[in-house]
Amino acid sequence: MTDQPTPLRRPRRLRTSPAMRELVAETTLRPADLILPMFIADGIDAPREISSMPGVHQHTLDSLKRAAHEALEAGVRCVDLFGVPREEDKDADGTASGEEHGVLNRALAAMREEFGDDLLLMADTCLDEFTDHGHCGVVREDRWGRAVVDNDATLELYQAMAVAQADAGAHIVSPSGMMDGQIRAIRAALDAAGHQDVSIMAYSAKYASAFYGPFREAVGSSLQGDRRTYQQDPANLRESLLEAELDIEEGADFIMVKPAMPYLDVLAAVAQLSPVPVAAYQVSGEYAMLQAAAQNGWLDLEAVMMESLTSIKRAGANQILTYFATDAARVLNR
Numbered sequence: 542m543t544d545q546p547t548p549l550r551r552p553r554r555l556r557t558s559p560a561m562r563e564l565v566a567e568t569t570l571r572p573a574d575l576i577l578p579m580f581i582a583d584g585i586d587a588p589r590e591i592s593s594m595p596g597v598h599q600h601t602l603d604s605l606k607r608a609a610h611e612a613l614e615a616g617v618r619c620v621d622l623f624g625v626p627r628e629e630d631k632d633a634d635g636t637a638s639g640e641e642h643g644v645l646n647r648a649l650a651a652m653r654e655e656f657g658d659d660l661l662l663m664a665d666t667c668l669d670e671f672t673d674h675g676h677c678g679v680v681r682e683d684r685w686g687r688a689v690v691d692n693d694a695t696l697e698l699y700q701a702m703a704v705a706q707a708d709a710g711a712h713i714v715s716p717s718g719m720m721d722g723q724i725r726a727i728r729a730a731l732d733a734a735g736h737q738d739v740s741i742m743a744y745s746a747k748y749a750s751a752f753y754g755p756f757r758e759a760v761g762s763s764l765q766g767d768r769r770t771y772q773q774d775p776a777n778l779r780e781s782l783l784e785a786e787l788d789i790e791e792g793a794d795f796i797m798v799k800p801a802m803p804y805l806d807v808l809a810a811v812a813q814l815s816p817v818p819v820a821a822y823q824v825s826g827e828y829a830m831l832q833a834a835a836q837n838g839w840l841d842l843e844a845v846m847m848e849s850l851t852s853i854k855r856a857g858a859n860q861i862l863t864y865f866a867t868d869a870a871r872v873l874n875r
Contacts, residue, residue: 583625617870622645676690699718703716
């Protein structure tokens with residue numbers, strides 16, 4: 542009896558056609574996985590394109606509604622709203638953030654009236670857009686004369702802001718300031734105000750990243766300096782796991798890693814440990830890089846858009862915040 546050669550394994554057999562590749566795909570991206578960040582600006586009478594983020598605008602209320610309808614029609618079921626106040630409305634404590642008639646809370650109320658529960662409204666729960674110094678909290682001098690963000694004083698403002706957003710109609714609040722104890726404080730305030738059904742998406746692993754540059758233009762940031770004393774060091778991963786565990790313990794309903802693509806290892810590690818849904822934010826710099834390369838003819842925008850989002854989902858994200866949300870959803874619906 543002659544020995545028979547061992548049959549060759551041929552993985553390429555499972556790549557022979559689009560139908561075969563779809564049949565065996567390990568990662569599935571859906572329009573409902575995508576969350577669209579949007580900017581509502583005070584004091585403008587027409588939508589204003591953000592120069593460093595082609596296709597993304599500071600919206601009026603009317604244009605915000607139109608863009609949200611387009612996203613919903615494409616299958617996107619959640620938007621994340623950021624407020625852009627007028628310069629004269631900013632102050633050291635970001636007090637406009639909690640005002641019923643502030644730009645973000647007005648928009649939340651109008652959007653909830655427009656969409657009801659058909660479109661989930663997430664609100665950015667942070668002071669940086671509303672402070673005249675651009676930091677995410679109350680700035681105080683410590684005993685050595687250094688300007689520092691006062692963690693506990695900031696928590697009180699976050700509580701008021703979250704309750705105001707829930708009162709206005711937010712389904713989800715998303716504290717992004719990286720203050721210690723922020724989830725516990727906000728959960729307690731929401732529950733005390735009768736908002737037990739409002740969810741919290743915690744920015745658990747938010748890095749002090751250079752990829753946020755275009756976002757500063759989008760929100761008209763007043764920041765001078767950086768946020769390295771409260772956002773995470775890009776060199777660290779274990780710290781993210783600790784932050785995620787603490788946020789889950791404090792009552793977070795979702796946790797997030799931000800940015801996404803430069804931190805896929807962090808995302809994978811966080812997703813491995815988390816018993817709650819894990820989101821990732823494909824931030825302004827990631828979006829702008831792909832747009833710029835495509836405009837120069839160096840990359841196929843649709844192809845890299847879909848590849849980048851698939852990589853984020855493959856790494857473990859249940860939800861992806863991305864400025865590509867509507868366009869990507871339309872591609873997925875073909």
